[in-house]
Amino acid sequence: GAVVSQHPSWVICKSGTSVKIECRSLDFQATTMFWYRQFPKQSLMLMATSNEGSKATYEQGVEKDKFLINHASLTLSTLTVTSAHPEDSSFYICSARASWEANGYTFGSGTRLTVV
């Protein structure tokens, strides 16, 4: 099946620093990549939709200047958490769909971000 590679799998950073998370579609071209955030014992909440070559669309309540999304190629989308704070600590997951996949979306393995 389709594979989305996400890195890093976990990261610890100091408050005020920035962290970049990468998602690569390995065997398909991802025109669209969805970025989710999941707090403990909560559901996956859509943060933004990134489209190759255009600006990302952010969900209500998500600060676009804080969560920078770049989708410069059909196989790479990045999420940068700028000036991270402890409340940004969460599990971040990307998701995309291969055109030849009949069912659902493929998820990256997730990034556990801890801001100290």
Place this chain on the structure above:
Amino acid sequence: QKEVEQNSGPLSVPEGAIASLNCTYSDRGSQSFFWYRQYSGKSPELIMSIYSNGDKEDGRFTAQLNKASQYVSLLIRDSQPSDSATYLCAVQNSGNTPLVFGKGTRLSVIA
């Protein structure tokens, strides 16, 4: 606001029993329905998808969809301890739109 509701559980069943997981959704325009399994600290993995009313079986799993009642369920037969996880119901409106997830039901299968 599109909503997907699930009982958070935990749902505890003995090994070998049938586990029944339920989900309701608010958007009548929803077209595609998915069940994902998520182990702690991991990303979701697709268990079942269903698109039309009725039952769909795949091994020990059966998904049931009733669009009139806006209800989706997942039955797990012969439950195993390895089935212990959080099960997420996800709904999609159409095409390339994002999935909307419920909060998940935590299932515990007791050996």
